[in-house]
Amino acid sequence: MHWEQALLFYPLLFAALVSVATAVGFVVRTPNQRLRTDARWFVVLAVSVGLWAAGTAFAVTATTGEGTFGGAAIAWLGVSATAIAWPLFVAAYTNRRRWLRASRVLGVAVIPAVSYFAALTNPVHGLFVIGLDTATGSDLGTVVAEPGPVLVVFVAYTLAVDIVTLGWLASSARDATGTDRRQYRLVFVAGAVPFAASVTHLVLAPQSVDFTPVTFGVTVPLLGLTLLELHDRGLVRRAHGELLESLPDGVVVVDDAGRVADVNTAAERLFGDIVGSRFADAAADYPTLRGLEPADGAVELTAALDGEHVVFDARVAAIEDDDIRPTGHLYLLRDVTERRRTEVRYQTLLEDSAALVSVVSADGEITYASPAHESVLGHAPGDLVGESVFAFVHPEDREHAVERFERLLDDDEPDQTRIEYRFRTGDGAWRRLESSGEDFRSQPFLGGVVITSQDVTERVRDAHRLDLLNRVLRHDVRNAMNVIEGNATLIAERAESETVAERADTIKRRARSLAEMSDEARTLDHAITAIDETTCVDVSAILASCVTAVRERYPDATWTVDIEGDRWAYTDPLIGDAIEIVVERAADDADPDPAVTVKCERVTVDDEPFVEIRVVDDGRPIGDQDRRVLEHGEETTLEHGTGIRTWFVNWVVTASGGSVTVDERDDGRNAVTLRLPGTDDGDAVPDADALDADARGT
Numbered sequence: 001m002h003w004e005q006a007l008l009f010y011p012l013l014f015a016a017l018v019s020v021a022t023a024v025g026f027v028v029r030t031p032n033q034r035l036r037t038d039a040r041w042f043v044v045l046a047v048s049v050g051l052w053a054a055g056t057a058f059a060v061t062a063t064t065g066e067g068t069f070g071g072a073a074i075a076w077l078g079v080s081a082t083a084i085a086w087p088l089f090v091a092a093y094t095n096r097r098r099w100l101r102a103s104r105v106l107g108v109a110v111i112p113a114v115s116y117f118a119a120l121t122n123p124v125h126g127l128f129v130i131g132l133d134t135a136t137g138s139d140l141g142t143v144v145a146e147p148g149p150v151l152v153v154f155v156a157y158t159l160a161v162d163i164v165t166l167g168w169l170a171s172s173a174r175d176a177t178g179t180d181r182r183q184y185r186l187v188f189v190a191g192a193v194p195f196a197a198s199v200t201h202l203v204l205a206p207q208s209v210d211f212t213p214v215t216f217g218v219t220v221p222l223l224g225l226t227l228l229e230l231h232d233r234g235l236v237r238r239a240h241g242e243l244l245e246s247l248p249d250g251v252v253v254v255d256d257a258g259r260v261a262d263v264n265t266a267a268e269r270l271f272g273d274i275v276g277s278r279f280a281d282a283a284a285d286y287p288t289l290r291g292l293e294p295a296d297g298a299v300e301l302t303a304a305l306d307g308e309h310v311v312f313d314a315r316v317a318a319i320e321d322d323d324i325r326p327t328g329h330l331y332l333l334r335d336v337t338e339r340r341r342t343e344v345r346y347q348t349l350l351e352d353s354a355a356l357v358s359v360v361s362a363d364g365e366i367t368y369a370s371p372a373h374e375s376v377l378g379h380a381p382g383d384l385v386g387e388s389v390f391a392f393v394h395p396e397d398r399e400h401a402v403e404r405f406e407r408l409l410d411d412d413e414p415d416q417t418r419i420e421y422r423f424r425t426g427d428g429a430w431r432r433l434e435s436s437g438e439d440f441r442s443q444p445f446l447g448g449v450v451i452t453s454q455d456v457t458e459r460v461r462d463a464h465r466l467d468l469l470n471r472v473l474r475h476d477v478r479n480a481m482n483v484i485e486g487n488a489t490l491i492a493e494r495a496e497s498e499t500v501a502e503r504a505d506t507i508k509r510r511a512r513s514l515a516e517m518s519d520e521a522r523t524l525d526h527a528i529t530a531i532d533e534t535t536c537v538d539v540s541a542i543l544a545s546c547v548t549a550v551r552e553r554y555p556d557a558t559w560t561v562d563i564e565g566d567r568w569a570y571t572d573p574l575i576g577d578a579i580e581i582v583v584e585r586a587a588d589d590a591d592p593d594p595a596v597t598v599k600c601e602r603v604t605v606d607d608e609p610f611v612e613i614r615v616v617d618d619g620r621p622i623g624d625q626d627r628r629v630l631e632h633g634e635e636t637t638l639e640h641g642t643g644i645r646t647w648f649v650n651w652v653v654t655a656s657g658g659s660v661t662v663d664e665r666d667d668g669r670n671a672v673t674l675r676l677p678g679t680d681d682g683d684a685v686p687d688a689d690a691l692d693a694d695a696r697g698t
Contacts, residue, residue, distance in 0.1 A: 009061050011211070012211075015218075016053035016213070018218075019050035023047050026039070026224050026228070029228060037092040042085075042227055044084075052078025052212075052213040053217060055074030058070070073119070078213070083154075083161065084113075086162075087164070088100065090168055094168045096168065108161075119150075128150050162191065166192055173188060189219070190220075190223045191219070194219060197211060198210070250263075251264045251331070251333075252271070252331040258280060259278055260278075267333060270333065298313045299313075301314045310335060312336065317329065356453040360405075361449075362448070366389050368448075377426060378426025378427055401419065401421050404419050419435055420433070433454065434453065435451050435453040435454075436451070484511040488507040492508065534655075534656055535573060539568070540563050540564075542579060547559065547561055553584070556594075557587045557594045560596070561597075563599075567600055569677055569679070570678075571652075579613060582615050586616070586670070596617050611675075611676045612676075613674040621670060622672075626646050657676075
């Protein structure tokens with residue numbers, strides 16, 4: 001190979017290898033992805049350029065006419081294929097899809113295909129080149145002959161196609177922005193360089209070797225890199241598309257001309273298929289949406305879908321290119337129907353409720369107050385909003401209120417107990433409120449502490465009155481009865497007649513009865529305030545202790561006691577007093593020689609364990625009014641229970657989660673049954689941890 005041939009051969013061979021390698025590398029780079037139409041035509045283009053360059057390289061180094069003709073045949077196969085692949089690649093890249101229809105693809109391929117056939121059969125007809133002698137070692141790339149009519153038509157056709165395709169690229173680059181514009185410019189350069197080389201060859205040295213494929217060898221890798229970047233961006237765009245379709249919110253993309261460029265399924269529920277339509281026409285029924293601007297934030301939009309009213313939060317955002325120039329708008333429609341329905345429901349409840357509900361920020365500022373504040377406290381809700389809640393708290397209660405509020409904010413598991421304090425009313429008076437709070441600062445639609453309050457002024461006042469009455473019963477009445485009883489005793493001792501002595505004894509008994517009633521009132525008051533939680537106790541031991549105490553007071557009674565083993569139950573701490581009242585009633589209401597039977601056992605009712613205490617006596621029948629009090633804790637307006645002790649038994653047992661039943665047996669004896677919630681294993685002693693948990697009510 002002469003050095004002149006080497007100067008021609010190696011650049012052409014390099015261009016061939018680079019072009020084919022680019023095609024192979026591009027396919028390998030995207031093995032699992034379906035190639036876009038432009039990518040497929042790019043691969044055809046790269047292979048075609050490789051054939052063009054390789055064929056030309058072998059033609060210029062051939063030493064025989066047959067070798068030259070064979071190389072030229074390969075070269076013109078590449079030239080013809082390039083003439084087909086390049087315009088179709090550009091059409092696909094610039095989204096001119098109509099040129100990719102089968103009929104137009106065939107139209108683009110006609111002249112290159114005819115030209116290639118004419119080149120192969122030129123020795124027969126001489127229409128491709130005139131005066132070619134294959135025996136001289138000449139070739140179709142370096143002919144010393146005149147071009148035939150077919151070659152002239154082919155060259156004119158390819159120049160025209162190049163001008164049109166470069167115009168397409170220039171137009172797309174002008175209309176595009178950002179990265180898209182840069183890519184269109186790169187593809188334009190990749191096509192313009194070979195075009196310039198081809199024109200230079202035709203004008204300056206038409207009979208020399210055409211180095212156009214060498215320039216393609218440089219620009220083909222540039223095209224490949226551009227397409228790879230576009231491919232990666234396409235993946236991102238497809239991912240964005242999938243994300244867009246999966247969004248429950250409606251999304252509408254509008255270009256800078258006001259036409260809908262894209263719409264997801266959620267938005268199609270509202271607008272239908274509106275891609276390509278003017279957004280102003282598509283949103284004709286929603287004037288608020290048409291006039292929406294990014295600075296307006298979210299607006300509420302109501303629409304009728306499938307016969308139901310649907311509420312959307314609508315907002316719009318500007319779409320900008322890489323140069324921060326507006327290129328369109330994105331409309332977001334979030335379905336907030338359920339949230340709005342819930343808000344209306346709760347708002348209606350609050351509007352119609354007497355509950356005092358407020359929302360307070362972390363610094364104590366009131367951000368919401370329910371309407372009940374005006375009727376209960378004399379403050380219009382609007383007057384409270386923006387004020388510090390602690391400004392309305394009594395100075396003596398303020399420090400404690402602030403401490404509890406700060407503890408609520410700081411604790412992961414805040415104390416849910418209620419706090420009582422005095423609150424200033426609209427007319428300057430003080431009402432006593434009982435409140436509890438819950439931290440909802442993490443909730444976007446609340447963003448603060450929700451405080452629920454109730455006016456307990458009357459309850460506290462009644463409690464004070466009851467406490468005063470209890471003190472009177474416990475102290476004043478008892479002291480007076482003690483004085484009366486003492487004087488009645490003196491009168492009875494010094495009475496000169498039996499009648500006076502009997503009347504004095506009557507006064508003494510009644511005074512003692514009233515004093516005992518005072519004690520019962522004290523016990524009842526303690527029961528009312530103490531009944532709060534249950535604890536696990538050995539009921540059998542408590543029962544045995546009660547029987548022993550009553551036995552000492554009633555030595556003439558006959559006792560039958562059946563208490564075996566331990567019987568553990570969850571009860572109020574005052575259960576011992578209640579049991580003793582029942583046992584004592586059985587001994588006290590019977591004949592002078594009463595017979596009392598006491599039994600304690602474990603029973604199961606509906607698969608739940610209970611400890612049952614049964615007290616049977618032969619005394620007078622228990623009246624209907626006492627039965628109703630014991631069993632149901634109620635009495636009629638015409639009939640009243642015999643005493644506070646009966647109520648006490650009902651309250652303690654029912655507060656323990658148990659029940660009281662009263663039966664009159666066939667033999668005329670009374671049977672009172674106390675049933676208390678038992679442990680899973682009523683005979684087993686709970687461990688210390690369980691007892692401690694029970695004591696805490698957990």
